[in-house]
Amino acid sequence: MIDRIWFGGSKLYWLLLPLSWLYGLVSALIKLGYRLGWRKTYRFPVPVVVVGNLTAGGNGKTPVVLWLVEHLQRRGWRVGVVSRGYGGRADGYPLLLDDNTTSRQAGDEPVLIFQRTAAAVAVAPKRADAVAALLAGRPLDVIITDDGLQHYALARDIEWVVVDGVRRFGNGWWLPAGPMRERAGRLKRVDAVIVNGGEALPGEIPMRLVPGDAVNLASGETRPAGQLRSVVAMAGIGHPPRFFATLRALGVVTEGEIAFGDHQAYRLEQLAPLALPHQTLLMTEKDAVKCRAFAQANWWYLPVSAQLPERDAQALLAPIERAIIASRQKR
Numbered sequence: 001m002i003d004r005i006w007f008g009g010s011k012l013y014w015l016l017l018p019l020s021w022l023y024g025l026v027s028a029l030i031k032l033g034y035r036l037g038w039r040k041t042y043r044f045p046v047p048v049v050v051v052g053n054l055t056a057g058g059n060g061k062t063p064v065v066l067w068l069v070e071h072l073q074r075r076g077w078r079v080g081v082v083s084r085g086y087g088g089r090a091d092g093y094p095l096l097l098d099d100n101t102t103s104r105q106a107g108d109e110p111v112l113i114f115q116r117t118a119a120a121v122a123v124a125p126k127r128a129d130a131v132a133a134l135l136a137g138r139p140l141d142v143i144i145t146d147d148g149l150q151h152y153a154l155a156r157d158i159e160w161v162v163v164d165g166v167r168r169f170g171n172g173w174w175l176p177a178g179p180m181r182e183r184a185g186r187l188k189r190v191d192a193v194i195v196n197g198g199e200a201l202p203g204e205i206p207m208r209l210v211p212g213d214a215v216n217l218a219s220g221e222t223r224p225a226g227q228l229r230s231v232v233a234m235a236g237i238g239h240p241p242r243f244f245a246t247l248r249a250l251g252v253v254t255e256g257e258i259a260f261g262d263h264q265a266y267r268l269e270q271l272a273p274l275a276l277p278h279q280t281l282l283m284t285e286k287d288a289v290k291c292r293a294f295a296q297a298n299w300w301y302l303p304v305s306a307q308l309p310e311r312d313a314q315a316l317l318a319p320i321e322r323a324i325i326a327s328r329q330k331r
Contacts, residue, residue, distance in 0.1 A: 006170040006179045016177035023174045034152040042128035043155035045331060047142050047323035050156045052149025054186055055179040058238020060196035061162045062109050063209055065146045067306040069117045071317060077324060078139060082130035083110045083146040085123030087263035094124035094133040103290040108263060109146060111289045127154045141324045150181050157323050159190040165198025192316055205312045209304040211246055217288055217295035225302055226251040230279040236260030236287050243284055268294040
């Protein structure tokens with residue numbers, strides 16, 4: 001229902017407009033408070049790069065964070081990542097991730113980033129606390145914040161916004177009548193707009209998600225997804241149809257497609273009945289980080305990576321490296 005209201009042209013959004021106007025008013029007052037110095041802003045001695053979005057739901061933001069972390073690491077920079085840790089419930093914050101941290105504690109996306117990149121990752125509802133914890137424990141050159149474009153308490157040096165190139169901004173209204181956390185005019189004040197799929201507009205950077213080989217959760221075996229048979233697909237992400245469309249593009253014929261809510265927590269007794277022993281349960285990597293502890297032999301996941309044009313990659317990375325060098329010279 002909410003998807004039809006936001007992106008499907010349903011006029012029911014009119015009923016929610018008073019709440020959207022209230023959301024917009026409160027957001028504007030919060031931003032004004034930071035601009036006028038009424039609210040405290042935390043600035044740190046290393047550059048902070050925000051990778052965020054304007055809309056609720058999955059836009060491909062975390063793959064962009066992974067892309068950025070991996071590219072900076074290859075260039076020799078020490079990278080830390082902070083997140084709110086949505087969906088996780090730790091005993092205390094800030095929480096510094098290690099090999100024993102679960103998605104129930106930290107949330108699925110921070111665990112995915114930690115496992116994929118081995119970067120220093122911390123989560124806290126107040127992101128400045130996460131940054132402080134990272135910098136207290138190790139020398140770092142740059143902090144990447146996964147989401148947090150609207151978290152103005154954390155001062156930032158560079159802002160990227162990731163846009164779903166197919167759905168874009170739907171009806172354009174603030175939550176809850178529409179998908180917008182901030183209106184589209186905010187794009188004029190960010191450093192880069194990265195468009196996931198669809199058509200990038202002038203001045204935007206095109207990006208696509210490239211799937212790798214499927215990985216067995218229990219054994220670690222890899223295999224092209226098209227070779228899997230009797231596949232039941234599941235996805236608990238912001239926009240599950242994107243995952244199912246990716247599988248079809250790879251030639252995967254599914255016997256069932258099951259969509260869960262974003263950041264869904266899983267249990268063995270919940271997932272085991274989805275696929276019979278002769279079938280393959282194929283999920284996203286974001287789902288997989290929540291299932292490793294009880295993974296079955298017929299469970300697989302499909303990792304995806306962001307791919308950007310090389311010329312745009314250089315243009316994105318250069319300002320970050322300049323900021324890193326400038327901050328090191330001041331210290």
